[in-house]
Amino acid sequence: MTAGPDDAYRRGTVLGLTMAEIFILLLFLILLAFLALAQSWDRKRELETAAAQELREDLVAMEEWRPVTEAFETPDEVVTLKRDKERAERAAERHRRQNEALRDVLAKEDGTAAEAVRVAQEAERRAEDAMEELRVFHAKGHNPPCWYRVVPRADGDGTREKPYYSFNLGVFDDAVVIRRAATPPGGADDNGGSFAHEAERLGFGAIPYG
Incomplete structure (x- = not known):
């Protein structure tokens, strides 16, 4: 039995549908690729923006320190200023960590921490009283009446x-x-x-x- 015109039409229709499905699939894959590429571009742009912001902050900090550093005449004084600045930054970081640790202790052990604070305040008060007595004794001089x-x-x-x-x-x-x-x-x-x-x-x- 030979294929008639209807059979050829049906084969053409099936082939056309198959090509359309393949084309739609290719479009979907291309869209996915563009979406991934756009996300990559967004991430890269965020990183570049963050790096630029950090660079601007560094430049601002450098500009703030420029008048101070330019006021010195010798490199040794600049090194000393940098060392003092680093020491101050380390001290500030140390105090920040201590404050955070104290807040944690207060949050976990309110009673014990409050007692520790009270004892520390009492010790500070006694130290101030002792310093006041020493000041009075010093003001009296040697062999006071x-x-x-x-x-x-x-x-x-x-x-x-x-x-x-x-x-x-x-x-x-x-x-x-x-x-x-x-x-x-x-x-x-x-x-x-x-x-x-x-x-x-x-x-x-x-x-x-x-």
């Missing part, structure tokens, strides 16, 4: 501590005579205690005077 009253300086420049004497001393050729001096009223400004209480605590009345 234990009992004193604050009086104006003769030159009018501030005040000074005028001593109270606890004993009267007489030196003779063959003897030394000690007499108890009158206990002054009030008390010194250092601790607020009275002179009479201190004399009693030190046992001045039990000393064999003569």
